[in-house]
Amino acid sequence: xxxxxFKLIWNKKKQNFLLMSEMLVSFLVIFAVFTLMVYYYNNYKxxxxxxxxxxxxxxxxxxxxxxxxxxxxxxxxxxxQTIKSMPQVKEVTFCSDNVPFSQxxxxxxxxxKNLALNSDNYxxxxxxxxxxxxxxxxGRWFSxxxxxxxxxxxxxxxxxxxxxxxxxxxxxxxxxxxxxxFNLRVIGVIRGLKAxxxxxxxxxxxxxxxxxxxxxxxxxxxxxxxxxxDAAFEGKLYKTLANYMKNSNIEIEHMSNKLKSxxxxxxxxxxxTLIVACFLVINVALGLFGVLWYNINKRRGEIxxxxxxxxxxxxxxxxxxxxxxxxxxxxxxIGTFFAVQFPLLNVFSLEARIYLVAMxxxxxxxxxxxxxxxxxxxxxxAAIFPAVALHEE
Amino acid sequence: MLKNYLxxxxxxxxxxxxxxxxxxxxxxxxLTILLVLTAFIDKVVGxxxxxxxxxxxxYVSRISMIGKGYTSSGPxxxxxxxxxxxxxxxxxxxxxxxxxxxTNTYVNNKKIAVNYKYTNAEYWEVLEYNFLEGxxxxxxxxxxxxxxxxxxKDMKNQYFGEATSVIGQYIExxxVKYRVIGVIENVPIxxxxxxxxxxxxxxxxxxxxxxxxxxxQGGYFGILLANSKDDVDKMHxxxxxxxxxxxxxxxxxxxxxxxxxxxxxSYVDSGDEKHSGTFIAVTAISxxxxxxxxxxxxxxxxxxxxxxxxxxxxxxVRKAFGASSRTLVYQFIVENIIxxxxxxxxxxxxxxxxxxxxxxxxxxxxxxxxxNFTVLLIGLLVCLIFxxxxxxYPAWRMSKLNVVTALKAQ
Numbered sequence: 001x002x003x004x005x006f007k008l009i010w011n012k013k014k015q016n017f018l019l020m021s022e023m024l025v026s027f028l029v030i031f032a033v034f035t036l037m038v039y040y041y042n043n044y045k046x047x048x049x050x051x052x053x054x055x056x057x058x059x060x061x062x063x064x065x066x067x068x069x070x071x072x073x074x075x076x077x078x079x080x081q082t083i084k085s086m087p088q089v090k091e092v093t094f095c096s097d098n099v100p101f102s103q104x105x106x107x108x109x110x111x112x113k114n115l116a117l118n119s120d121n122y123x124x125x126x127x128x129x130x131x132x133x134x135x136x137x138x139g140r141w142f143s144x145x146x147x148x149x150x151x152x153x154x155x156x157x158x159x160x161x162x163x164x165x166x167x168x169x170x171x172x173x174x175x176x177x178x179x180x181x182f183n184l185r186v187i188g189v190i191r192g193l194k195a196x197x198x199x200x201x202x203x204x205x206x207x208x209x210x211x212x213x214x215x216x217x218x219x220x221x222x223x224x225x226x227x228x229x230d231a232a233f234e235g236k237l238y239k240t241l242a243n244y245m246k247n248s249n250i251e252i253e254h255m256s257n258k259l260k261s262x263x264x265x266x267x268x269x270x271x272x273t274l275i276v277a278c279f280l281v282i283n284v285a286l287g288l289f290g291v292l293w294y295n296i297n298k299r300r301g302e303i304x305x306x307x308x309x310x311x312x313x314x315x316x317x318x319x320x321x322x323x324x325x326x327x328x329x330x331x332x333x334i335g336t337f338f339a340v341q342f343p344l345l346n347v348f349s350l351e352a353r354i355y356l357v358a359m360x361x362x363x364x365x366x367x368x369x370x371x372x373x374x375x376x377x378x379x380x381x382a383a384i385f386p387a388v389a390l391h392e393e
Numbered sequence: 394m395l396k397n398y399l400x401x402x403x404x405x406x407x408x409x410x411x412x413x414x415x416x417x418x419x420x421x422x423x424l425t426i427l428l429v430l431t432a433f434i435d436k437v438v439g440x441x442x443x444x445x446x447x448x449x450x451x452y453v454s455r456i457s458m459i460g461k462g463y464t465s466s467g468p469x470x471x472x473x474x475x476x477x478x479x480x481x482x483x484x485x486x487x488x489x490x491x492x493x494x495x496t497n498t499y500v501n502n503k504k505i506a507v508n509y510k511y512t513n514a515e516y517w518e519v520l521e522y523n524f525l526e527g528x529x530x531x532x533x534x535x536x537x538x539x540x541x542x543x544x545x546k547d548m549k550n551q552y553f554g555e556a557t558s559v560i561g562q563y564i565e566x567x568x569v570k571y572r573v574i575g576v577i578e579n580v581p582i583x584x585x586x587x588x589x590x591x592x593x594x595x596x597x598x599x600x601x602x603x604x605x606x607x608x609x610q611g612g613y614f615g616i617l618l619a620n621s622k623d624d625v626d627k628m629h630x631x632x633x634x635x636x637x638x639x640x641x642x643x644x645x646x647x648x649x650x651x652x653x654x655x656x657x658x659s660y661v662d663s664g665d666e667k668h669s670g671t672f673i674a675v676t677a678i679s680x681x682x683x684x685x686x687x688x689x690x691x692x693x694x695x696x697x698x699x700x701x702x703x704x705x706x707x708x709x710v711r712k713a714f715g716a717s718s719r720t721l722v723y724q725f726i727v728e729n730i731i732x733x734x735x736x737x738x739x740x741x742x743x744x745x746x747x748x749x750x751x752x753x754x755x756x757x758x759x760x761x762x763x764x765n766f767t768v769l770l771i772g773l774l775v776c777l778i779f780x781x782x783x784x785x786y787p788a789w790r791m792s793k794l795n796v797v798t799a800l801k802a803q
Contacts, residue, residue: 242568
């Protein structure tokens with residue numbers, strides 16, 4: 001049966017060649033779209049990792065003119081106490097300017113044995129995990145006692161832990177952020193934050209504790225507030241900050257809004273891609289439908305003959321559907337050959353699993369598309385009366 | 394002759410309405426997407442409000458320092474723009490402005506997010522903003538560090554509501570009160586070098602970075618204005634010479650790169666010396682357009698072949714009566730072009746609707762997309778290419794048709 005169908009296809013190879021190339025290109029486009037979707041969905045499934053509701057970010061610049069680190073520390077400690085004493089404020093934390101959902105990024109390699117993995121570097125103080133409500137997987141967050149620790153403590157996220165240590169225990173291991181210098185002791189592992197929004201992956205991350213001189217270079221504060229903190233309170237907080245830091249520009253942003261605008265960077269391209277893909281699919285579907293329909297009309301004589309010597313309508317229509325499905329299979333084999341190159345050559349450094357899922361989905365999609373498009377023409381062919389068809393010949 | 398072709402074409406289109414619909418659908422939607430894309434690009438890089446003197450301006454938006462294992466790239470500092478770029482001989486004026494930064498202000502317990510930007514006085518001479526009220530600040534006001542502000546129309550509406558004139562009133566931003574002296578027409582945020590809600594004299598900047606920062610990098614943009622169009626190349630070379638002589642102060646770095654580029658080039662500058670931003674942008678857009686066009690083209694070719702083969706008897710008869718292959722190919726291409734132009738017309742109408750919807754959705758504030766003459770011209774060109782691409786192969790197949798088989802088929 002299949003051999004026979006192949007023969008039929010081969011006899012019209014010139015005509016089928018174009019049809020096949022159209023299916024091939026559609027497969028590649030659909031594969032690309034599904035890869036993007038699977039990748040986004042994969043990221044979306046994971047929790048964000050922090051409580052962004054009722055979390056505010058204050059952007060300031062350190063303009064307090066002093067050379068003395070001690071007086072700078074007192075200056076910011078006083079500020080922290082002032083803000084903390086407000087009834088609506090739950091927690092205050094000072095940190096490096098690469099807060100979650102911002103465009104700022106500090107990256108560097110984290111070294112362990114022979115491994116060097118690109119990771120996000122953060123500077124955070126003791127209250128960071130409480131303010132953001134970060135979940136600890138192992139160990140503990142920084143505390144005051146760490147200020148006098150012999151080796152500088154660091155905290156890593158679960159992503160970096162898995163990549164650096166695999167199944168080994170991470171607590172107590174020495175890592176480094178400079179080449180061949182393993183001088184940082186891991187004291188805790190946290191659940192990874194999706195720092196670039198809902199649709200972005202969790203990147204490797206390493207957190208260092210703020211030390212005595214850190215305030216010189218910090219520029220962001222995160223404040224977690226109670227749900228009843230409104231614009232009036234925000235205005236009051238703003239005045240307090242602006243009056244305390246006279247020479248600084250101050251901006252208060254809400255984490256939930258920042259998340260929304262960060263997500264836009266992912267959602268807008270996704271929507272555009274989907275609209276374009278939808279249009280292409282409709283276009284291809286109509287085209288396939290038209291060509292198949294026409295082909296069947298042209299083969300009335302052949303079909304009439306088959307019906308005349310006893311083939312049922314069912315078998316005629318399934319022959320036509322199978323023919324188009326074989327055509328699809330041929331182009332899918334070629335398409336898969338190209339698609340498989342992506343995980344093999346590790347283009348775009350995505351997990352191979354994502355490509356495979358996308359490939360399977362794309363294959364199913366193309367089969368469905370071809371099947372649906374050939375269903376009606378096939379049915380029409382089944383309705384051909386042998387007497388009428390043969391009479392025309 | 395052409396009139397005949399036109400008649401035949403329309404007759405053919407009417408005969409197979411379903412195929413006509415598929416063809417027109419493919420052409421018009423592809424064109425719509427391409428037109429929206431070009432309208433967007435045209436607006437983002439082609440719109441010359443407020444920098445109307447773009448043809449004699451060069452933009453300095455980035456300075457990169459590269460060393461072994463270190464790279465640092467960002468906008469230049471005020472110091473660099475005044476002390477190095479400012480001493481060049483060719484530019485007649487140099488507009489300096491900071492990038493826009495955010496702050497808040499609170500009116501009647503309502504929060505307003507404000508973007509502010511510091512500029513020098515020449516900024517207002519190089520760039521031609523449309524002033525709805527008042528005027529810009531001058532050199533004396535900048536030198537005296539007067540707390541004056543030029544605000545955008547959006548800002549005025551948000552802060553003052555429906556007030557008729559706001560000149561002389563005070564606007565509070567960043568905990569400082571500024572006297573409003575001018576209101577300008579909005580600039581979309583995509584023109585990041587000229588966009589802001591509030592424009593302030595650089596001398597009132599709280600952090601004083603214009604005085605204290607003696608590094609090359611520091612968050613300011615510069616626009617160099619040449620006397621005439623002919624001087625632009627000279628200005629570009631002079632700037633490059635100056636960068637080559639620039640002393641390297643930080644021992645971590647061994648090269649400094651910076652260019653005074655045309656608007657488009659500086660807009661897509663990624664700071665990577667080896668891979669130019671223009672190249673990346675053009676490649677990405679071309680690949681997108683290619684993928685977008687290849688499927689509908691293949692589809693059209695398929696449909697066209699089907700249609701032609703249907704007309705084999707007509708072709709056979711014409712051939713039998715002596716029409717040459719060339720005439721037939723010519724006729725078919727003309728027919729196809731008529732079809733694509735028809736699709737193009739629908740496409741233009743569709744894109745007009747699509748642009749209205751996009752503008753209505755207000756995805757990017759103040760970005761008003763319109764179909765303009767260039768975009769239409771591009772659309773027409775795309776249509777013709779489309780028509781040719783999808784018409785040539787089927788026509789060639791048709792001209793190869795044997796008279797005998799063609800006539801026999803019926």
